[in-house]
Amino acid sequence: MEFRQLSYFIAVAETGSISAASRRVHVAQPALTRQVRLLEEDLGIRLLERHARGVSLTVAGQALFEEAVQLLDRRTQIRTRLTSLGQGLIGKVSLGVTVTHLWVPEVAALLRHYRDRYPRVAFEVFPLLSGPQLERLREGSLDAGILYLDSADQPGLETRLLQHDHLMLAVPEASRWSSSPPSRLSELKEADFVWGFRSVSPVYYDRVMAHFARLDFEPRVVQYGADNITILSMVAAGLGIAIVPSASSAHPMPGIRFLHLAELTACDMPLWMAWRSSNDAPALHNLVGLVEELFGEEGVSSPGLAG
Amino acid sequence: MEFRQLSYFIAVAETGSISAASRRVHVAQPALTRQVRLLEEDLGIRLLERHARGVSLTVAGQALFEEAVQLLDRRTQIRTRLTSLGQGLIGKVSLGVTVTHLWVPEVAALLRHYRDRYPRVAFEVFPLLSGPQLERLREGSLDAGILYLDSADQPGLETRLLQHDHLMLAVPEASRWSSSPPSRLSELKEADFVWGFRSVSPVYYDRVMAHFARLDFEPRVVQYGADNITILSMVAAGLGIAIVPSASSAHPMPGIRFLHLAELTACDMPLWMAWRSSNDAPALHNLVGLVEELFGEEGVSSPGLAG
DNA sequence: TCTAGCCATATCATAACGGCATGTCAGCAA
DNA sequence: TTGCTGACATGCCGTTATGATATGGCTAGA
The missing domain is CATH 1.10.10.10 (Winged helix-like DNA-binding domain superfamily/Winged helix DNA-binding domain)
Known part of the structure; x- marks a missing residue:
């Protein structure tokens, strides 16, 4: 038969x-x-x-x-x-994204386009910091992540550069920093800084600290916050100023002004998409394809960029 | 795939x-x-x-x-x-049997054995006279029939001889025919006969009439009955005597005595099983096989026997 | 009686499939 | 590091299965 x-x-x-x-x-x-x-x-x-x-x-x-x-x-x-x-038309994809980058127009557009193009795929987006994303990627409980990495060369993972973030200064709108913006970091020696815990996001923290070490600048920290949102809220409340990733300025926040400083702009913070090498699920492949479409081909993994 | x-x-x-x-x-x-x-x-x-x-x-x-x-x-x-x-282990078989022959031990054994051997076959037995059986066999609404035929050569049907019936005399036990049985038909010239309608079972009726015509005997009919059971009931009630197929005597009936007469025994009434030639349903095939097993190989269709 | 349509059979070419030998790679032990 | 072992992949060949063509037989309808 x-x-x-x-x-x-x-x-x-x-x-x-x-x-x-x-x-x-x-x-x-x-x-x-x-x-x-x-x-x-x-x-x-x-x-x-x-x-x-x-x-x-x-x-x-x-x-x-x-x-x-x-x-x-x-x-x-x-x-x-x-x-x-x-063909990746049905199935399931889970994507980790740092909360900060959910607000970035390019990332938001990626999510929106993927949902529009593959409406029958169960597309789950988890707001996760870079560290937990890495863990869950390796575990297999996450298909892909949008995150910071200390190196593009991650064993067992494929990576693709999305864009280059840098650092900015977030100051209270009602502060003197807002009315007379500093032009150099050295002007901020006496400033009160709101800072993050290293344990919360070591990848990001280490990168920032390395940059500051090169500049020989040590911020005077008066307050710690758990995550970027908390830190920004504290800045808005006038508790101090903060160093934040440029992605934070994607959407204006009431009470906060974002300032560019050449020394901060110089800190390259490459944003990556990462996924397990062994994961050849077509729905994931389509997500990567969409990334290339929206972010261009610049993102070819290149260790040189990640230093 | x-x-x-x-x-x-x-x-x-x-x-x-x-x-x-x-x-x-x-x-x-x-x-x-x-x-x-x-x-x-x-x-x-x-x-x-x-x-x-x-x-x-x-x-x-x-x-x-x-x-x-x-x-x-x-x-x-x-x-x-x-x-x-x-293999004919499941399926459906419908069998027509004249009411008279349901009582015949050999036929009853056939039904019982078939049910025992093929318990998962839906085996439906319909009490039907020979004429309706033939019609429904040709229609296809009946798989097999146990019946009288005017000839073994039935277009479109297969036939197999089961046994030879003959005719007997059924008399009320309380009648003079019972106390002093006749030995010749001629002794019954004055007897009251209970008789059947030709239309009810032409095959049987024509066969009997042809035999009587050869014997140059014409019964004096005082009462007609629809079927064999009715006729025998009338005999039991003392309304008259009747000519019945030998199969009727298979089981004794109260009030009736069955008598052999040489002239009636001489009337050969072959009993057949018949089924559609094109019907090769295995369950039916098994039924036929069981017939051969129980009735022997004598039943090979032979036009000479049916004349 | 003849023809057209349909199913069955025989024969051959081709494609599918499995077996064997071999290659490649990763993990493990000395 | 080197060699061994176990597992999956590949190439080649013989066997089997499948389909096409040609042909025969049968029946219904003209």
Whole structure:
């Protein structure tokens, strides 16, 4: 009992004639005669009553006909489903994104476009800092992540550069820093800084600290905050000024002014997309493809950029 | 997507190794490698993740695995069902039997044995006279019949002789015919006969009348009855005597005595089983086989016996 | 009676499939 | 590091399965 035999048999059953069926399935009549015969021998029961003019179904033939239709339908359903899976039209993708970058227009556009183009994919976005994203990527509980990395060369992971962030200064709108913006870091020696915990986002923290070490500048920290949102809220409340990734300025926040400083702009903060090398899920592949489409080809992994 | 590929794939999925699966399905490893690969190409999606030590399923592979198991199960179910149909172990057989012969031990044994041997066949027995049986056999609404025929040569039907009935005299136990049984028909010239309608069973009626015409005997009919049971009831009630098929005497009836007369015994009433020639349903075939087993091979269709 | 249509059979070419030998790679032990 | 082992991949060849063509037999309808 093979799929081919069943589909031939269905054609014969529906046309009531082997010859007519042979024209329908584009196979010569003797081939159908033989395949039906083989099917009968295989099942050990006569399926057709042969007449001078066409054939008719025996009771067994009728029984098989109904079953065969269902079986073939099921096969095409499975094929359709798996083909869709293969094209990434259905399935599931989980993506980690730092909260900060959810506000960045390019990233938001990526999420929106992916949802529009692949509406049947279960697309789950998790707001996660870079560290947890890395962990969950390696675990396999996350398909892809948009995050900071200390190096583009991550064992077991593929990476692609999205864009270059840098650092900015966030100051309270009602502060003197806002009315007379500093032009150099050295002017901020006496300033009160709101700072983050290293443990919360070591990748980001280490990168910033390395940059400041090169500049030989040490901020006077008066307050720590758990995450970027908290830190910015504190700045808005006038508790101090903060060094934040440029992505934070994507959407204006009331009470905060973002300032450029050459020394901060010089701090390259490459933003990456990363995913497991062994993960060849088509839905993920499509997400990567969309990234290339929206962010251009600049993102080819290049260790030089990540230093 | 072929059944073979699916079963290979299932073996691979369950063993987590192509090599192990190849031992399980008794096929060389390269064959499995290729068939899985063909399956992947056919569906357009990777099903396995190949590792140094065995393989594991991708998401698509897991999806296909569940579907494939169901699909193959369904196939074996269908095969089992149709094979059983082919062996006549399941299905449906309808058999017509004259009411009179339901009482005959040999016929009752046939029904009982068939039910015992093929308990899963829907075996329907219809009490029908010979004429209606013939009609319904030709219509196709009856698979087989146990009946009287005017000839063994029935176009479109197969026939097999079951046994030779003859005629007997049924008399009320309380009548003078019972106390002093006649030895010749001529003694019954003055007797009151209960008789049947020709229209109810022409085959039987014509046969009896032809015999009586040869004997040059014409019964004095005082009462007509619709069927054999009615006629015998009337005899039991003392309304008259009747000519009945010998089968009627199979089980004694209160108030009736069955008498042999040489002239009646000489009337050969062959009892046949008949079925449509084109009907090759295995369940019917088994019924015929059981008939041959229980009634012997004497029943080979022989026109000479039916004259 | 003859013809057209349909199913069955025989024969041959081709494609599918499996087996064997071999290649490649990763993990493990000395 | 080196060699070994186990597992998947690839190339080649013989066997089997499948389809096409030609042909025969049978039946219904003209």
